[in-house]
Amino acid sequence: MPAVTMGPMTHLVKGANVPVPTAPLRIAVGRQQAPGVPAVEASAVLLDAAGTVRGDADIVFHGQPAHPSGAVRHVGTGEGAGQFAEWLELDLPRIEPAVQRVLVAGSCDDGTFGQVPGLYAQVTYADGTILTHYDVTDATSETAFVLGEFYRRDGAWKFRAVGQGYDSGLAGLATDFGVEVAQAPALAAPPLLPTAAVTPPPSGPVALQGVGKSDSAPGGVAVPPMAKPVPVAVPVQQTPSIATPAATLATPAAMPSWGAGLFHFEPLVFSGKGAKTVTVDLPFPQDSAPVILEARVGPQYHFLSVQIAGRSTDVFCNDLPDHYGRALLNPPRKGGPIKLMVRQSGTWELTLLPLTAALPIGPGTIQGSGREIFVHTGTAADLKVRAKDPHSGWFQLNQYQGDTPDDLRRPAEQLVHAWNGRRVKEKVRIPDGPLLLAIDKSRHHWELTLDPLPLA
Missing domain, CATH: 2.60.60.30 (sav2460 like domains)
Structure with missing residues (x-):
């Protein structure tokens, strides 16, 4: 028919x-x-x-x-x-x-x-x-x-x-x-x-x-360990559309002021056990915008250390609360490949993703844990931040914004900073997008609620 x-x-x-x-x-x-x-x-x-x-x-x-x-x-x-x-x-x-x-x-x-x-x-x-x-x-x-x-x-x-x-x-x-x-x-x-x-x-x-x-030995489906609570946004759209999860890829068009200048590539996956150095053999351009490094570790150990060879700062050097976390990684300013030094006692996996893999954040509430990267493309809004960590960890939420990809290499503003396990209960104002929001330090379980401001 x-x-x-x-x-x-x-x-x-x-x-x-x-x-x-x-x-x-x-x-x-x-x-x-x-x-x-x-x-x-x-x-x-x-x-x-x-x-x-x-x-x-x-x-x-x-x-x-x-x-x-x-x-x-x-x-x-x-x-x-x-x-x-x-x-x-x-x-x-x-x-x-x-x-x-x-x-x-x-x-x-x-x-x-x-x-x-x-x-x-x-x-x-x-x-x-x-x-x-x-x-x-x-x-x-x-x-x-x-x-x-x-x-x-x-x-x-x-x-x-x-x-x-x-x-x-x-x-x-x-x-x-x-x-x-x-x-x-x-x-x-x-x-x-x-x-x-x-x-x-x-x-x-x-x-x-x-x-x-049917033609293999009987057995159960392998159920992965808890990777991360799913972020779920709940805007009410016009029927018959319904609210959709926030966990989806953004598009370059959703990042109008600097999306066209981003470096796009297919995701790269590296895995191993224990200490290892891996080479990300990508032709990053000069002064490239950051990319996303997604980390996943096995069930035995939560802690992960990832460092770019030749730099003193770490990309990851913390617990991954649900064996999962995502952080921004700045490629070398001169461009070219990157060497990553990984330290972990058990099995681990790293996935390098373009910045367009940031999770869109829209009206409603999303929940999760650990480090995460979001893209906001809407109008100015109030962002309610709730987070707690029973293990006395740090929590830091940064805003990244600018007119060029290079502007995204450093935070434009620190929105929330809490240390020594302090329970986070704050409301901050974010401007019109496009901009990135990054939970840069966290072992916390968090909840973010975005409420757009009324249009003038």
Whole structure:
């Protein structure tokens, strides 16, 4: 059946498809908010040309929130305008060639989809603009549902409204795609994830367990350690759009005064155990803007030290509260590659990201821990900062702003500074964006609430 176009957004009926750009996209698996409605957990299933998963990692869900390629992520929840959704992110340019389809599925552990009002799948661009929307209107006794799928066709990507349900739950859905469900899974100790990932708070539906590839030894999905509480912004947008998580890539266009001058590159990943020196072999330009260094450490040790060879200052020299943290790194002013000296007693992983990977911060509240980098592109606002650390650590929030990439190499203003474990409870004023906000020192668990000022 044909798709129905209403303005810039395409409403799909069951079985219809629409072309989508080969670009980063966000997908909401949403429903109306109402008392007693069963919880719905979203997942993505990556399939090869034979229509099967290649292994445990090809199932992305609450308990396994990132595919090793970094192309598919589960990024948490959002709510607003009487709606609630779990969000997935797909970076279509990074989908591996062997993957031909990506299913968007939902599971319902404490009820059926016939009890879920207003079930839908919605695809948006990275900036929140809605691309297509599919309302599920025929759900009955199903406990798992494939709402839609992204698939390759003649070198391009399309999205199809599928609407196929399973009375046997997520286990029945998984079996259809070459997955074996184990009765008593033993959760494996995972490798460190190779790309940026966030883990939603431990609320909501129970994560899928006991899934293994049919032609491999039975076993459970490897559940990563808690990487970081997901930042969730809750602005109310125009229906049928809903609030989206803040954990998404910004775009150069979102940084108008200096975005065009940023150095762009594909994320680079380095991993190891114990002390090691790694070379970031990138042709950084002279007086380059900072880049983001994301660190992830194994479950045994929280402390990490990362230093640029030849410099006395550290990029990281602190605990990572949830085994995860992100810091700004200034490349050499003369340009060229960087050598990083890593010191850690256990396993570690570093991911170098362009500045466009800063987390957008908008109206609403976000929560997390440790060091983090945000980009604010809106109007002037009050920022309420709440943070606490039972271990007497420091907390520092800096603002970076200027007209050129070089201006971002040093803070323009120190907004909050607290030491010796003091509980932070402050409200600061931030100007019109674009600007960066960086939690530069922290073992704290923090909460930021942004409230835009009324327009004059």
